[in-house]
Amino acid sequence: MRECLALRALVRAWSQYREDRAIAIGENLIGAECAAERDAFLALLAASLPDRRSDLAGAIRRVQQIAIRPLAAEAAATVALVDAGTEELASVREVAASPKLPGDPATRLLTIVRVLRRSADVDSDALSVTATSPCWAINLLAVADPALFGLSPHPLPFPGLVRRRLFRxxxxxxxxxxxxxxxxxxxxxxxxxxxxxxxxxxxxxGEAFPGLRVNSRLLDTWLLLFAFGSMTPAQLARALPCTKAGAGKLLNDLKIGHFAVRHGSLEPYVTAIQFPVSFTM
Structure with missing residues (x-):
């Protein structure tokens, strides 16, 4: 369960990163699209973790295990993105770790945002400054090192603490x-x-498959599918690992049990159950 929770946090963090950096493609974290940006995101996140043995570190390794090996051009682009992002992350961390920041989480975050506003505008355009804002770095650190923001007694990943419009x-x-x-x-x-x-x-x-062991591969398959939202047999085969045929059978078993759907033989399997939850804040 802990890996599933960490993977779901990673999926949310990737979605927020794409929004922050205006990346229009690559919605699927383990897909083939946007490999350079995705790998840079994973590398920057991994480098920002205070504990390389954490659940999130394991989730990053799991995604890297599942993802297709990048082409040479994609790998080179990843290196360039990481080099450019590392300096900005360090600058944002320095601000977020300042002992002079207020203790109240909302006021603390507000102060961080206002300190990191780089300029009044670009060519008299108030909106243009958001395109180069460090919004992505704040949100990445809120996942990798949430203790910086003091939101909970036990640090938990919180993707999406800020939005680009705050930097207008x-x-x-x-x-x-x-x-x-x-x-x-x-x-x-x-x-x-x-x-x-x-x-x-x-x-x-457990209620749908009462005869299976707790360590069943079908349960592993379900938790991976629930974490990522959709998977192909090839992706699952790399994740478990197992043969592609074996992965296809496992995913089809979930489909038969109404835990997954598939809208065509060339389409991925998609989670069929969402478990709506809401808390009064």
């Missing part, structure tokens, strides 16, 4: 404060919901 030069303090409070609550809520969803996914599987 025409925003006032009250508007920033209100938006940050909303973003923090939204990030906390989504993390809490995921913590509740994963055990429910395990319980539902």
């Amino acid at each position: 030069s025409d925003r006032d303090l009250d508007r920033d404060r209100d938006d940050i409070a909303d973003f923090v609550l939204e990030a906390l809520h989504e993390t809490l919901c995921d913590i509740a969803r994963v055990p429910r996914a395990v319980v539902a599987f």
Whole structure:
């Protein structure tokens, strides 16, 4: 369950990273699209982890195991992206780790954002400054090293603490404060919901397949599918590992049990159950 939870946090973090850096493709974290950017994201995240033995570190290795090996040009692009991103991450970490920051999480985050605003505008355009904002770095650190932001007694990954619009030069303090409070609550809520969803996914599987052992490969398959949202037999074969035919049978067993759907023989298997959860904030 812990790996599934970490993988789901990683999927959310990748989605937020794509939004922050205006990456229009590569929605599937383990897909073939956008390999250079995806691998750079994983490398930057891994380098930012305070504990390389954490669940999130294991989730990163799992994605790297599943992903197709990049082409030479993609690998070179990844190196360039990591080199460019490492310096910016270090700058953001220095600000976020300052002992002079307020203790209140929302006020702390507001201060970080306002310190990291680089300029009033670009060519008199208030919106243009958001295109080069360090928004992505703040959100990546909120996943890799959430203790920097003091949101919970036990640090948990919180993708999506800030949005690019916070770096617009025409925003006032009250508007920033209100938006940050909303973003923090939204990030906390989504993390809490995921913590509740994963055990429910395990319980539902046990009820549907009562004769299987706890360490069944079908359960492993279900938790991987639930984490990523969709998988092909080839991806699952690299994840377990097993043969592609064996992976296809496992995914089809989930389909027969109504835990997965497939909309064509060339399409991936998709999670059929979502387990809606909501908390009053």
